[in-house]
Amino acid sequence: MSRWIQVLFFVLIIGLIALFAFGLRARGEAQLATGPAPDFTLTSFEGQTIRLAELRGKVVVVNFWASWCAPCRDEAAFLEKTWRQYKDRGVVFIGVNYVDSESAAKAYLKEFGVTYFNGPDIGSEIYQRYRAKGVPETYFVGRDGQLYGNALGPIARDSVFMTERAFIQKLEELLIK
């Protein structure tokens, strides 16, 4: 009897250690950059819905942001301007609002005149699927639904993460593919 309890105890301890290790491993995994883009459905602040899988054939830019995020402000106007330039060429921009107050998020969109699709990431599900680690982060989805890299920081003229020029080049490359 005592032997069984000891075995059970050790199994429990090993199980807990395995669970802990699994959690650490999941936390340490890098942001997605290649492979199939995780599908998601996002509801905008106005109540419209968009699904990534239904955008196959278009180049999609998925941008994670938050109103409280200062570096997001560095790229907001550029993203809106670029989307206006490319929207008729088969490029879709999706703004995924990460843990934010709805009123603050709406005020931010109004402040920067953002008109492309934006919605709150309820429960941070999309954020977790892309293994994002912060905001702003931007992911590029090709016409085939595959990921073609990311920008793990603000996209700005002199950004070390991705310059505005590199962003435009990326869009052009994806449009040719």
Next chain:
Amino acid sequence: MRSQRMLWLLLFVWLGAALFGARGVNAQTPSLDDEVNRISKTLYCPVCPNTPLDVCNTQACADWRNDIKQMLREGKSEAQIRQYFVSRYGFQVLGAPPAEGFYQLAYWLPLLGIVLGVVIAWLSVRTWLARRAPGVASEPPPIPREYAERIEKELKEL
């Protein structure tokens, strides 16, 4: 003179009652900000780890405290507000995991660990005692009487 004293006395009594009464009313009906702080204490910032909303100084937390205030103004209950935050930002906004589904493990595992620890300690002690018992029984067997007498005799002869 007496009527003047009476007037002062009445004035003191009235002031005292007014102050006491005012304090009593405050204690019974907390202000909106107190309510916001009370609820904020039970919610955690989803961005800064382990920081309750009431002490978090980020802009995000300030926005969320404003949201709580707005919801209280709209007549929402504390449970509704907590539910809103959980549905929007996940369970990590709660100070403790909910006692439902997989999260119940957080409550049961420590208890199970304690029970198992006690059982294992008890069994171990019992096993050690059982091992020691033969040792006590295996004390030197009593010397047969004839040998004892012989030893005694030889000792006397020395």
